[in-house]
Amino acid sequence: MIARVIVVPKPVVNDPQGLTVKQGLASLGFREVTDVRVGKYIEVNLEGASEHEARRRVEEMCRQLLANHVIEDFRFDLEPEHKRR
Amino acid sequence: MFRLEVAVKFGVVVFPGTWSDRDCGWVIDRVLGQELTYLWHKDSDLKGCDCVILPGGFSYGDYLRTGAIARFAPIMEKVGEFADRGGLVWGICNGFQVLCEAGLLPGALIRNASLEFRCEWTNLLVERTDLPFTTKCSDRDVLRVPIAHGEGSYFADPATLSRIEQRGQVVFRYCDAGGRVIPSANPNGSLHNIAGIVNARGNVLGMMPHPERCAEAELGGTDGLKLFRSAAENALKVLVS
Numbered sequence: 001m002i003a004r005v006i007v008v009p010k011p012v013v014n015d016p017q018g019l020t021v022k023q024g025l026a027s028l029g030f031r032e033v034t035d036v037r038v039g040k041y042i043e044v045n046l047e048g049a050s051e052h053e054a055r056r057r058v059e060e061m062c063r064q065l066l067a068n069h070v071i072e073d074f075r076f077d078l079e080p081e082h083k084r085r
Numbered sequence: 086m087f088r089l090e091v092a093v094k095f096g097v098v099v100f101p102g103t104w105s106d107r108d109c110g111w112v113i114d115r116v117l118g119q120e121l122t123y124l125w126h127k128d129s130d131l132k133g134c135d136c137v138i139l140p141g142g143f144s145y146g147d148y149l150r151t152g153a154i155a156r157f158a159p160i161m162e163k164v165g166e167f168a169d170r171g172g173l174v175w176g177i178c179n180g181f182q183v184l185c186e187a188g189l190l191p192g193a194l195i196r197n198a199s200l201e202f203r204c205e206w207t208n209l210l211v212e213r214t215d216l217p218f219t220t221k222c223s224d225r226d227v228l229r230v231p232i233a234h235g236e237g238s239y240f241a242d243p244a245t246l247s248r249i250e251q252r253g254q255v256v257f258r259y260c261d262a263g264g265r266v267i268p269s270a271n272p273n274g275s276l277h278n279i280a281g282i283v284n285a286r287g288n289v290l291g292m293m294p295h296p297e298r299c300a301e302a303e304l305g306g307t308d309g310l311k312l313f314r315s316a317a318e319n320a321l322k323v324l325v326s
Contacts, residue, residue, distance in 0.1 A: 009195075013240055014274060016200050040149075065157075068150055068186065070193040071240055 001046045003058040005076040007067045008039030042066055045081075054078055093320045094120040096134030098164070098180075100144035100155050101126065105177065105297060109140045112300040112313055119317055126158040135320040136173040137164055139180025141233070141295060151194060151236050152182035161187055173217055173320050174289045178234055181281070181291030190284055190291045191249060192241030194234075198274025202235040206305075207272055207294055209280050210260040213253060216283060217319035218290045221311040227264045228257075228308040230294040232272055237293040239275035239282075246276060257281035257292055288323055 009015045017038040025033045044061065046054050058076055067074040095113045099106045106123060114121040122132050126144075131137060144155035155161065161183070168174045168189055176184040184190040197203060211226040213219055222228070241249065249255060257280040261270045271278045273293070281292030296309030 012242065013195065014198060014238070016196055016198050016274070020200060065149070065153065068153070068193055070185075070242070071195055 001049060001051070001054045001081060002079050003044040003046065003054065003076050004079065005042040005044060005058065005062060005066055005074060006039060007042065007062075007072050007074045008037050010071055010073050013071045039072070051078055051080075091321065092118070092120040093135045093317045094122065094133060095316075095320075096122050096124045096131055096137045098124045098137060098139050098160055099126060100142070100158060102144045102146055103140055103142035103179070105141035105179075105295065108295075108297045109138050109177070112297050112309070116300050116310065117313055117317055124160055126155070126160050129159045129163060131160075131163050131167055134167075134172075135324060136175065136316050137167060139164070139174070139176040139183050140297070141178030141180065144179055144183060147179075147236075150186065151179060152184075152186035155179075155183045156187040165189065168284075168289050171286065171288050171323050173316055173323060175218065175316060176289075176291040177297065178232075178237070178293055178295060181293055182236070184289060184291045189289050190282060191245050191254075192239055192282070194236050194293070195238045195240050196236050197234070197238050197272070202233075203237070203272045204231070204233040205272065206231050207280070208260050208262050208264075208270065209257040209294060210264050210266055211257060213256045213283070213287075216256065216287050216290070216315075217323050218283075218312050218315050219256065220319060221315040225264060226311075227260060227262065228296075228311065229262075229299065229306050230296055230309055231298050232294045233298075234273070234293055237275070238273045239277075239279040239293075241276065249282060250277070252285055254282050254285065255279055256283050256290060257294070 018036040022036040258278040299306035299309040
């Protein structure tokens with residue numbers, strides 16, 4: 001099982017990186033861009049767990065370490081290993 | 086040299102990647118003449134320290150988030166217990182980030198609004214002089230203390246921010262030389278110009294500026310000494326066994 005975790009700054013948190021990327025895109029002519037948020041992408045490989053159990057465990061990993069609830073939101077997808085090959 | 090009759094034992098925590106441990110140690114040992122011990126991150130006792138300092142640096146390479154990995158170090162469990170007993174815990178720069186990640190202080194430190202690493206002198210308005218860390222400061226003192234960080238912008242959600250303001254947990258705010266708290270004196274985008282806070286009990290302090298780097302005239306200032314002297318004077322009074 002592989003968990004694909006995405007961590008992004010909460011909407012209320014100022015994201016100067018996102019703002020700078022947005023300005024960069026605007027200067028390249030991508031005027032349609034209204035907002036950019038820069039976050040993190042984390043892949044976690046797990047073994048031996050049912051999808052239900054894996055979901056519970058990954059949720060716990062996000063709460064305890066992968067994301068800081070004060071400033072970040074997280075979401076993730078689970079994918080069975082065999083689909084990757 | 087400043088000496089107390091009974092030396093206070095300061096413990097300076099060293100994580101892999103810590104860089105200000107020797108600077109803090111120098112002030113404690115050579116400038117103040119107090120007792121000093123270094124506490125390795127894998128240690129599981131505080132060696133009888135009366136005050137614990139979490140110094141600046143990049144603990145564990147700042148991987149994932151600043152302070153995120155350091156808070157799981159064995160020594161941190163003991164630091165938490167020590168804080169619960171009323172012991173003085175003082176996080177400077179990266180140490181402040183670690184204390185926030187560990188939940189010993191509210192809020193978080195995020196990327197500077199400018200995206201730049203800022204290494205410069207700042208002025209700090211002292212808003213609390215009744216704390217064990219600030220008794221040597223005068224009322225509304227303005228301290229000149231340098232910063233050196235890329236992720237020192239203080240953030241807390243509106244409810245938390247209003248709570249710490251109401252309880253007087255903001256200890257230091259970035260200000261101009263005249264003590265005015267204004268946007269142009271804010272080097273990193275911290276909410277309410279916050280440079281340092283304490284927990285509700287007042288025994289855990291976190292601050293982004295580096296008082297250990299302004300404790301000798303040769304380094305351009307001695308305002309940082311006021312905080313070290315305060316801690317040395319009060320460390321033994323506050324501890325509950």
